[in-house]
Amino acid sequence: MTAALPDDVLAEVLRHLAPRWLAASSSVCKSWRDVVDGRRLLRTDLLLLSLAGIFANYIGHDYSELFSRPTTGDPISGKLDFLPSEDAWCMVRDHCNGLLLLESYVVNPATRRWVALPPYPPPCRITMSMRCL
CATH class of the missing domain: 1.20.1280 (Monooxygenase)
Structure with a gap:
């Protein structure tokens, strides 16, 4: 057609x-x-002109692994060892435009900058006076 x-x-x-x-x-x-x-x-x-690497999550591992080629410039670390605590570098939950979403941080591995996510809101308690619509 x-x-x-x-x-x-x-x-x-x-x-x-x-x-x-x-x-x-x-x-x-x-x-x-x-x-x-x-x-x-x-x-x-x-368009994306180059690919620095790919993060992969493995079943049974507590953190993500970065697969990348060796580079002559400033390498991007997959360890994320610049985060404030070792328990912070857990699995990559999502990503967008080079930023990584972890359990409690948003991380830019290229600039080694991070921001802590706010805590989860408290669970909503449903009382008898509330009505479902």
Whole structure:
């Protein structure tokens, strides 16, 4: 069905995609790749140019491991030994844009900066006077 679209119409549709999805769409078929490349739709300054490493969580381990290539620059440590206590470097729960979410910290391993998360709120106590809606 998209083969019936003129290239300029397809380019206009693809132009509205986020960079990540635009890059993925260029691998759909040769004609889509030609439109993305030929019209220079993909801004290379918005794409990830290098990968410093991958954190992996193993069953039975209390902390995450960083797999990375040796580097000649400032290496990023997977140990997270700059955190205030050893029990702080537990498993990586989530990540986004180079930041790591641990059990009680948000960490940037590249800058070795961290912020403690606020404590969990106390559990809500339901009394008989409360009604469920």
